[in-house]
Amino acid sequence: MYTEGKTIGGYLELQLPEGKEHYPSFIHLNTGRNAFEYLLRIKKYSLVYLPYFSCEVLMEPLRKLKIPYRFYHIDRKLEPLINFEPEFNSCLMYPNYFGIKTETVRQLSTRVDHLIIDNSQAFFQLPVTGVDTFYSCRKFFGVPDGAYLYTESNTRLSLESDISAYRCSHLIKSIDLSIETGYYDYLKNNIGLGNNAIKKMSVLSRRMLCGIDYEACRKIRNENFEHLHTAFSGINELSIDLKNIDGPMAYPLLLPGKGLRAALIAKRIFIASYWPNVLEWTSEEMFENYLANNLLALPIDHRYSRSDMDQIIQIIRKL
Structure with a gap:
């Protein structure tokens, strides 16, 4: 339907898939x-x-x-x-x-x-x-x-x-x-x-x-999270209840050892730091300081398959 003032002709713009947002009413x-x-x-x-x-x-x-x-x-x-x-x-x-x-x-x-x-x-x-x-x-x-x-x-x-x-x-x-x-x-x-x-x-x-397949993204995140948890639950210092997991952001693996993050990055597995500012706000004896130094937020998002998770598992086990 024609709308007055609408541009007609010109170059073709970027086309994006049409769908629905996840939270349209927010x-x-x-x-x-x-x-x-x-x-x-x-x-x-x-x-x-x-x-x-x-x-x-x-x-x-x-x-x-x-x-x-x-x-x-x-x-x-x-x-x-x-x-x-x-x-x-x-x-x-x-x-x-x-x-x-x-x-x-x-x-x-x-x-x-x-x-x-x-x-x-x-x-x-x-x-x-x-x-x-x-x-x-x-x-x-x-x-x-x-x-x-x-x-x-x-x-x-x-x-x-x-x-x-x-x-x-x-x-x-x-x-x-x-x-x-x-x-x-x-x-x-x-x-x-x-x-x-x-x-x-x-x-x-x-x-x-509007062009994202949210259910597919959620499903992959859940599967990757559960796969990593199966591998690391015995050594992870964080207690995680899988029944409350639904599309999490990352798998939080808490292990002592400051060299792990750098070693993973050297293998092109990029691990974000959560959060460097916490080290300034806390002293060494505080648990939050320990978290900021040792927590590894392992990527589990929709870009990655089970074989990618297996690669992460193998590298961490070797380290």
Whole structure:
């Protein structure tokens, strides 16, 4: 159907598969940290509790809004140690670590009045009804920006759309060249997304997210996670309950030995660090410091097959 003002002719644009988003009814935003800021703005909290073991980028909205914060500890099961009485008009933020702490999220929802769940590492986990929850698309899929926010608050911010046309070079290079070739562009994109204003998710990212086979991605992640757990459950210092696993971000393998990460990277198995900033926030005797130094987040996403998992298993066993 013709729309007045529509361009007709010209060059052929990029064609992307048409489908459905995973969370079409949620608020569409440009980054996970901005989804966190969105919540802080509409809820007007005066104090935030967050774990020592969390990402530095979550500090951006706190600094921007000048909201005081306090750290709390987690135990060796990655569960929060809430041995304090939350202050009036405060909230507690808890990350669903690697997508394996969904049962903990459910339990927290019955104990904490003002709870914010960071599902940046748990894209496929539905929010608990009534609990503010945000997601990061870039942690799970090849998109230049994108986040979702679930909240039952009726308050909405007036926002303009973000533009991601200049943030795709690392994605294109990963296809035409290699992941390594696009890595510098990826880092530049990460820096460029920092300290940005809250905006709506770009049209480009929404189109890209409509072309993903989410069920296939979820299935592969579950299968790869379970395969690694079968191999490593006997040596993994983290306790993992497989019945709560559904499309996790990575397989968290906790082993002592600072040389393992470098050895894996030398074999072209790239392991992200979660999170270097924790080493600055903690002392050596703290468990969170031990996690930051020794946890290996093994890749399990939809790009990889069981034979890829077997390669990871063999390399770690040799090391």
